[in-house]
Amino acid sequence: MVIIGENIHVIAQAVSTAIRERDARVIQDLAKAQTEAGADYVDLNVGPMKKDTEETMQWLVNAVQEATDLPLSIDTLNPVAMEAGLKTCKRKPLLNSASGKSLSKEQMLPLAQKYSCDVVISVMTDKGMPPDVESKIESIMDTVAYANELGIPNENIWVDPILLPISTAGEGQRFTVINLEFIKILEDVLPEIKSTVGLSNTSNGVPDELRPPLNRTYMVMLERNRLHSAIADPLDKELISLTKGGMPEIVELIYRTMDGEDIALSSLSQKEIEYVKTAKVLMGETLYSDAWLES
């Protein structure tokens, strides 16, 4: 699994202050920490960037490139900031992200072609979020066909199905199930295509201490269904260990749960039980509640 480190994100107060005050140290420390932890890309989520757009983006990319050799994921909806970022990258960057919305097709996809970089394309269209597997496939096929015509090959495209929080009143579990299925069949309908997800979205709204088990388990489940990459927290050691082969028994246990095996919980450790229970809520087998580990 290709891990795109999510920690340089304007929502974090320290990051937004550092960008505003041009304090490179804070940003560089985050980049270094993620690199050492095993990230494959560093995501730069800069938000809408209303002021000094180009200058700020160039400063940020250069600052990060001084601290790490990893390729960067330029994460903004602002096309001017995007181009400034892509231009400044030394290694082939990831454009994060485009979608099937008209504006994005007009402004973002041409940049991916111009800089022959990789590009994240979400299933979103002008009509909004497609509600089920079929319509997600349908809309991404349209957008990918459009990108192909611009000269962007499938192997440069990372499809994002858009993860939604599992805790969304009654509906969240439907999304986690749909996205597992979507990732599973994606490569069959679009050969050579890659994929990515904003992993932490799944656990948005869940009490902080309960978020890691959801993120970790879902990553393993999606990876089994051939997910190529995830925007995630590389500082979560257990998450990295799971994807880098450090915990094969847990991975095996999650797979068995996905296969519907009736696993006797009494023979398992506390940690193993938690992984089984978490896999069951993510695959929609048991009804989710914030107390899912306790029941």
Place this chain on the structure above:
Amino acid sequence: MEYKAPTEEYTGVVREVTIGKGRKSLKIGGENILPFHFFDKGSNPNPVKFALEVLDMEPQDWPEHLIQPFKNVIADPVKWAKKCEELGADAVFLRLVSTDPAVKDSSADEAAALAKRIAEAIDIPLIIYGSGDDKKDAEVLPKVAEACDGMNLLIGPVQKENYEVVGKALLDHGHNASALSPLDINLLKELNVKLCKFFPAEKIVIDPEAAALGYGMEYSFSLMERVKQIGIITKDNMTMMPLIADLGGECWKTKQAKEDKEQGLLWEGITALSFLLAGANIIVFRHPETSRLMKKITEVK
């Protein structure tokens, strides 16, 4: 070739909850079929029950056509409760609305004394609800539970914010708990999981919030339907509890019900019928005419 209609058989069974004791008792739940699916394998041993609501003070904002059936007794909650019994209610639902800090902020002791007097005066089971103010209920409901020690009443609403204090008092004094969550199946399950750590699952009734027609009824409907499906079809231990639809108050505070009697009866009746179909096990009415009509409908063979 003979045609045989397909039938389903499920593994989940809704827990049967007994409210009250001896001849003053009733049972709800116990079904292993979806609502009114009498063609499937299984049964519902306890047809839906109908409770009438009594307030612990004279109502301030009830329209004349709602007060009318109780005209001579409405200032006295004990007489009012006895009137409900005469009118054929399966249970009395006492709402301690005066304890609400925003209403009269009357004391827990007063409320407890009244609850006990009513419980002793009537020969049908009693359900008691606090005002819904979670902090005040945490004072009031334990006192009520203590005053009615051993009577096995249904008491609520037990909420996320006060389930530890209220739940413990209900347990100590031998009552059932009505667990209320705000229209969300995930929150509802979470509350049951937490409550069940010290409180018996066989003594819990789920109150999913019953919104009135035109005021969010479809949310409550889908939620009740889902609670039943997840309980009966997928056998989720934490949703296999009977449901209470506390809808009278919601219906009679609508503009439509206040305006006109016939409209009000229809408002309450259509809301109740919808929740019957969704799987409610006990329904709380304000107007005895609606209650009587709904009972008649469910008894049609």
